[in-house]
Amino acid sequence: MKMLTLFFIIALSTLSINAQAFTFNNSAKLVFSQDEVLVNVAANCTNLGITNEELLSLVGSAVDNFWNQSPTSRLKLRKGSVVNVAAAFHTGEICVSGTNCDPNPILKVTNDILISCNENTVNFPSTAILGVTIPNNISGSTIQGALVLINDQAGNQFEDKTKNEKISIIAHELGHAFGLGHSKVEDSLMYFMTMSKRVALGRDDIDGISYLYPKQQPKAGCGTVDFDGGTGPNWWSGLFLGFSIIGLSELFRKRKNNTKAI
Ligand SMILES: [Zn+2]
Structure with a gap:
């Protein structure tokens, strides 16, 4: 809940100073410094209703069908591997106490993006909340690591989604992981509610990732x-x-x- 509040507050404050509809999930516009970011999957899901390999396969579709389709951004997300993590990733709170979210240091992601199942009722006070995400390893002005938690409580609603819905949910959370907040444009992946019918990025999603990760024109000679x-x-x-x-x-x-x- 705290994370959601944080996203909401930042979204509102960012909207007031930007003409674009996309927003950032942090006021400092933090980004990964490298062009390629791995997305790993923790081997700790118990109630999600899919295997680790199936979840990793969904990740592959989420990066290939969505974010890697942006023609004007330098960031490429890569399907990583199934990794073993501490039990705290399945049970721990994503934030420690505070008005805003102070990332729980126990769940710090060393590098890249980690998707973990989680059943903590503070993170997920309702089975209707599908996932929460936070870049929780920051160095200077860059993201070193980000954590995506998928609701793994018994009766979670992720389990009942179609394959395409699961892919778009993961893609949405990955957007938060590399720095985007919610968009007010309904026809976009980063819109905060309607994710079920998304099969591709919207214009606003492409604008957002391209703003954070602009593709550079290679310098060669005096022209193109x-x-x-x-x-x-x-x-x-x-x-x-x-x-x-x-x-x-x-x-x-x-x-x-x-x-x-x-
Ligand atoms: Zn969201």
Whole structure:
């Protein structure tokens, strides 16, 4: 509950100073410094209704179908592995006491992102709360590690979700883990409620991840020249060049014909 309150307060305060709908899950706009972040899964779920390998597979779909589809951000999330963690990750509170959330140091994630099952009733006062997330290992202005807790209480509602819903729920929590708060745009993964029908990022999600993790234009020479033989952008530039040549030749032919006609 404290975490949710924190997200809500920060979302409101950030909205007041940003025109964008996306928000940050911390006032300092903390981000991972590296371009690739692993998402590991703790081998400690008891009531979630899926195996560790199935959960890891959902993680793979969450990163591939959602966040790694953003064309304008440098961050790439990678499916990690099933790891053994201390029992406290299954039972502990994500925050220690305080007005805002002070991360529980016992649950500090050493590096990257860890998804763990958790049954603590302070973290999850209701089975309707699916997950809580916090970057809980901060160094200077960067995130070293972030923790995602999935509600593993008996009767949890995650268990009854469809596969696509489970994937979008995990993708939503990963958004919090690398620095995003909630979006007020309903048609976005980071909208705080409607996650069930999401199968791709919304415009606002792409704006958010691209703001936090902008893709850099490689510095090479004095301009940007694309040649055939590459991926995406080169293919498009080649196509554009093709159309240009066709257009010019057509124009030249017409001018030639016109000249003849005269
Ligand atoms: Zn959320």
